[in-house]
Amino acid sequence: MSLYCGIACTRRNLWCSRLLSTYVTKTRYLFELKEDDDACKKAQQTGAFYLFHNLAPLLQTADRRYTIPRFSLLEVERLLHKFGQDAQRVEDSVLIGCSELHEAWFALDLGLNSSFSIHASLPRSEVETELKGSFTELRKALFQLNSMDSSLLFTAQALLRWHDGHQFCSKSGQPTKKNIAGSKRVCPSNNIIYYPQMAPVVITLVSDGTRCLLARQKSFPKGLYSALAGFCDIGENVEEAVQREVAEEVGLEVESMQYSASQHWPFPNSSLMIACHAAVKPGQTEIQVNLRELEAAAWFSYEEIATALSRKGPYIQQQNETFPLSLPPKLAIAHQLIKEWLEKQTGASLSA
Numbered sequence: 001m002s003l004y005c006g007i008a009c010t011r012r013n014l015w016c017s018r019l020l021s022t023y024v025t026k027t028r029y030l031f032e033l034k035e036d037d038d039a040c041k042k043a044q045q046t047g048a049f050y051l052f053h054n055l056a057p058l059l060q061t062a063d064r065r066y067t068i069p070r071f072s073l074l075e076v077e078r079l080l081h082k083f084g085q086d087a088q089r090v091e092d093s094v095l096i097g098c099s100e101l102h103e104a105w106f107a108l109d110l111g112l113n114s115s116f117s118i119h120a121s122l123p124r125s126e127v128e129t130e131l132k133g134s135f136t137e138l139r140k141a142l143f144q145l146n147s148m149d150s151s152l153l154f155t156a157q158a159l160l161r162w163h164d165g166h167q168f169c170s171k172s173g174q175p176t177k178k179n180i181a182g183s184k185r186v187c188p189s190n191n192i193i194y195y196p197q198m199a200p201v202v203i204t205l206v207s208d209g210t211r212c213l214l215a216r217q218k219s220f221p222k223g224l225y226s227a228l229a230g231f232c233d234i235g236e237n238v239e240e241a242v243q244r245e246v247a248e249e250v251g252l253e254v255e256s257m258q259y260s261a262s263q264h265w266p267f268p269n270s271s272l273m274i275a276c277h278a279a280v281k282p283g284q285t286e287i288q289v290n291l292r293e294l295e296a297a298a299w300f301s302y303e304e305i306a307t308a309l310s311r312k313g314p315y316i317q318q319q320n321e322t323f324p325l326s327l328p329p330k331l332a333i334a335h336q337l338i339k340e341w342l343e344k345q346t347g348a349s350l351s352a
């Protein structure tokens with residue numbers, strides 16, 4: 001909230017109050033929908049639905065880019081009816097946001113078919129034909145989505161996945177019940193409330209002053225290197241997690257660190273990525289790779305990073321089976337960290 005205020009206030013006071021009030025009313029509206037089942041059901045009547053199948057969003061293609069079709073409640077009900085299901089399935093949907101004019105947005109998965117759900121999975125390809133789109137793995141669509149669309153789909157997928165995996169109370173073993181918005185699940189036998197969770201992860205770009213350190217895991221596409229990432233241990237603060245992860249993964253001691261930004265990342269489960277820059281002492285730069293975690297790690301120069309960032313297309317395989325350095329996609333916060341580091345080296349600002 002203060003971010004919106006801060007950005008706007010530096011430009012024009014009038015604009016500031018307008019922007020803030022739109023933001024505040026939207027936030028309060030979403031809060032009401034999460035707290036009040038009846039209000040949320042009412043919002044579904046005029047809302048828009050994004051459809052998924054086994055966590056893959058329905059996308060359409062236009063001009064080599066993906067667009068995300070949205071459906072009214074009536075259209076969703078008609079679709080369900082056509083495939084022999086009743087409108088009750090809409091109750092599986094989750095609230096993922098709303099427009100400035102308070103059109104509520106929901107996500108519904110037509111493929112998830114949990115062990116005790118009364119709703120069977122809808123046939124994927126028949127639904128695709130009916131809706132003239134295709135259910136596409138979110139990771140594959142990453143390069144063709146703009147940041148607003150991807151952020152909405154990230155939220156939707158994470159929330160749908162969380163509900164799918166938290167259908168039973170871990171204390172009583174009884175089925176839990178979601179509220180209409182999907183902001184929580186409650187166990188009817190003991191009233192324990194479960195809230196969707198994200199795991200905090202630190203992601204650190206280590207620098208020695210002139211070079212930055214990148215690493216790769218075996219599972220990464222060939223040639224791809226990224227910043228060091230690791231889950232926070234219980235009881236750790238961000239600084240401790242950064243120091244431990246850098247020591248654990250590459251055997252170096254961090255001397256100073258600086259917070260950069262954060263990002264929700266849905267793969268493979270929901271993480272809150274906390275991105276930092278860190279520096280090691282000059283002269284203490286010898287990498288000792290932890291091979292249980294990483295396949296390789298290395299220092300990269302300004303020129304190497306600048307060349308990799310300017311390369312078009314993410315992963316280019318060369319004839320002789322050698323792979324040039326490639327970096328995470330623009331949407332990943334690791335990309336932002338690397339770009340920031342490059343800008344700091346020259347004091348220049350790179351275009352997006």
Ligand SMILES: NC(=O)C1=CN([C@@H]2O[C@H](COP(=O)(O)OP(=O)(O)OC[C@H]3O[C@@H](n4cnc5c(N)ncnc54)[C@H](O)[C@@H]3O)[C@@H](O)[C@H]2O)C=CC1
Nearest residue numbers: 199201226229230231265267268271273328332333334335
């Ligand atoms: N958005 C971005 O720019 C980037 C995101 N990431 C994400 O960061 C996450 C963490 O990176 P890694 O290097 O894999 O972490 P990591 O270095 O902590 O290693 C993963 C291992 O940590 C353990 N672990 C501890 N707590 C865990 C938890 N809550 N969930 C899962 N495993 C846990 C497991 O043994 C797992 O095999 C990954 O999910 C990855 O997708 C990684 C790089 C870039």
Ligand SMILES: [Mg+2]
Nearest residue numbers: 228229230293
């Ligand atoms: Mg790691």
